[in-house]
Amino acid sequence: MEHHSNIVPWEIISKINGFTIKYAKVNDDGTLDYEDFESKFSSKTKLASLSHVSNVSGVINDVKRIAKVAHENGALMFVDGAQSVPHMRVDVRDLDVDFLAFSGHKMLGPTGIGALYGKKALLEKMEPFQGGGEMIKEVSFNQKTEQCGIGWNDPPWKFEAGTPNICGGVALMEAIKYLENIGMSEVLKYEKMLTEYAVKRLQSCCTKLILYGTSDPSLKCGIIPFGIVGLSSHDIALFLDNYGIMIRSGFHCAQPLHQVFKLQSSARASFYIYNTREEIDRFVEILKEIERV
Numbered sequence: 001m002e003h004h005s006n007i008v009p010w011e012i013i014s015k016i017n018g019f020t021i022k023y024a025k026v027n028d029d030g031t032l033d034y035e036d037f038e039s040k041f042s043s044k045t046k047l048a049s050l051s052h053v054s055n056v057s058g059v060i061n062d063v064k065r066i067a068k069v070a071h072e073n074g075a076l077m078f079v080d081g082a083q084s085v086p087h088m089r090v091d092v093r094d095l096d097v098d099f100l101a102f103s104g105h106k107m108l109g110p111t112g113i114g115a116l117y118g119k120k121a122l123l124e125k126m127e128p129f130q131g132g133g134e135m136i137k138e139v140s141f142n143q144k145t146e147q148c149g150i151g152w153n154d155p156p157w158k159f160e161a162g163t164p165n166i167c168g169g170v171a172l173m174e175a176i177k178y179l180e181n182i183g184m185s186e187v188l189k190y191e192k193m194l195t196e197y198a199v200k201r202l203q204s205c206c207t208k209l210i211l212y213g214t215s216d217p218s219l220k221c222g223i224i225p226f227g228i229v230g231l232s233s234h235d236i237a238l239f240l241d242n243y244g245i246m247i248r249s250g251f252h253c254a255q256p257l258h259q260v261f262k263l264q265s266s267a268r269a270s271f272y273i274y275n276t277r278e279e280i281d282r283f284v285e286i287l288k289e290i291e292r293v
Helices: 008-017 034-039 063-072 120-125 166-182 184-205 233-241 255-260 277-292
Strands: 047-051 076-080 099-103 114-118 136-142 147-152 209-211 223-228 248-250 266-270
Touching: 034 063, 047 063, 063 076, 114 120, 166 184, 184 209, 184 223, 184 277, 223 233, 223 277, 233 248, 233 266, 233 277
Parallel strands: 047 076, 076 099
Antiparallel strands: 099 114, 136 147, 209 223, 223 266, 248 266
16 A cells, blocks of 8 residues: 555665565555564564555554564564654654654645654664765864764764755744644544545445545545546546546556556545535535536
């Protein structure tokens, strides 16, 4: 169920360093097969990597459970939080994850900015992956040996070479403050209400519409992947766009999950704090018009 950004980097590095990647199974409803995931661990496992929330189905994964098994096997836990941090309260200490990444544009912030959390002890042990200004404490040059000595800065500055994206950072912090003022538990509660309302309306009003993955609001965030019999996802998106309704169509950068669902592509409606039940009503009415075309 992973976004390509949580597949491609590991595949690239595996070719360089020669390690093996194991992939866990996904159930027919898009939920994670926890038993299969846990069976993949061994004494050789170095790291487990998992999306907290699927960007296609909205399924919320129990990363705390996987992190516990990872640590019991001496492995580290990395979490893709791009789809969870904007939609729910995420406590990295409670989850006991070693790394977690998220992006700004998913949470009312600008594009091109994000954050990577890492446990301090791990960051202190790691070597920097980029070189430049700001990420060093000192650089000394020995004229006799013509050798340079470099002392790394403390985390997180050790990993932030060059001039940072200051504008993006300020904007992201303001977005975080805005969401925290609302309360992340309230954000998730509101999304689940919209999702439950939308699922009920779609199932009762749209005869040619197919919902993909689980439709249980208790298992997911405000994302509904769907299709209409006889139409491609791109046709659906174009029809809706004519009425000012914006959805995503295609693979959503998660092609393997579409292979699990046996789909060429999917349409995806997603809800956030600015959406309303009235908008869902209009969405459903337009879908009924499309079905009659």
